[in-house]
Amino acid sequence: MPGNSNPALLAERRGEALWLVLNRPAALNPIGMAMVRALEDALDALPQTPGQRPAALVITGAGRAFSAGGDLSEMRAADGDFTSGAPLFREISRVLGRLAGLDLPVIAAVNGICVAGGLEIALACDLVVAEETARFGDAHANFGLLPGGGGSVRLPRAVGASRAKEMMMTGAVYDAVTMQQWGLVNRITPAGGLQAGVAALVAELARKSPLGLKRMKSMVDGGLDLALDAALARELDICEAHDASFDRNEGLAAFTQKRPPRFTGT
Known part of the structure; x- marks a missing residue:
């Protein structure tokens, strides 16, 4: 797989893992149609040959955020009115379903803000490693929106129904320690230590069948x-x-x- 498969998403082989980097840092890596299609392209190109296939797939964000959520600008028509978000949500939901169904470990390496659609990406992963400065939230309620990328289904399975309702209904943002206590985060790394922490986890997995x-x-x-x-x-x-x-x-x-x-x- 090429090192830069799409401007919206960087695909980089780092040791035993393939890293997919959400690559719109200036806008906090919003999840729009281009990002979703780039993610699907990366899944299509995932090596299948033994010896080339990675031991794990890692998703992270460039810059100071994992992802701040869906690209709401894509729901704004030229005349200023708002259009249906259904096409984007359906694509996000479908591609995250593919991500969740991969037959190898998928790790979310969470740096900075991980809210709304960003949280839904993390929820579609098998394991979540977060920097101690990471922040998590659903946030849809803050703007009168609903989760459309699997959040209302996967979040209760991760943290329980009551806590999921609190996260969704309040739109609050939570630190990595709280999310680890609630069962969403598996491991926390020091600030600046995310890549090393994930690499250590990948090395553990690579030794297994x-x-x-x-x-x-x-x-x-x-x-x-x-x-x-x-x-x-x-x-x-x-x-x-x-x-x-x-x-x-x-x-x-x-x-x-x-x-x-x-x-x-x-």
Whole structure:
């Protein structure tokens, strides 16, 4: 993948991870149609070949913000009236669904402001690493708007319904420590230490079986909306299928032989 695949979005391979950088820093990285299309282009170009495929995908923002949300200027017509936001919201929702469904770990590396559509991007990721100066919020209520990129669905699953309602209804902004306590943020790094903190997490993930991580993600995400018995049965089915994989047997052999495993993702 080229280093600069689209002006709105930079795609950079950094070690074992592919970093996607929202790249409109002067406007706090708003999520407009160009940004959404650039993100989809990056997902389309994600390497599939073993040895080239990254261990994780990381999303972050250029400048002092992760993202301040949807590009509201795109809802302003030439005559000054406001047009429907449905086309943009539908595209955001669809592409974030693709992001959430990737079969590898997706990490939000949150620097600075992460509100509204920015929060919805973070919610579509598997793991959230935040700088201690990061700030999170839904913020739609401050402007009489509604979340249209999955926020009303994914936020309650991350922090619980009551806390999600508080975040949505008050439009308040919260610090990284509070968001970690509420279950949205996994790790907090010192100011200036975000890239190093994410790199350390990626290094941890890269030592694991890619197939194992893929199936763990499927277990969790696929079981969330199932009844308990159905989710447990699904877990057993996936475990039984995993018994035939190279990585499972390589892991057992490495344990027996007291050596690091050499996973292939198969």
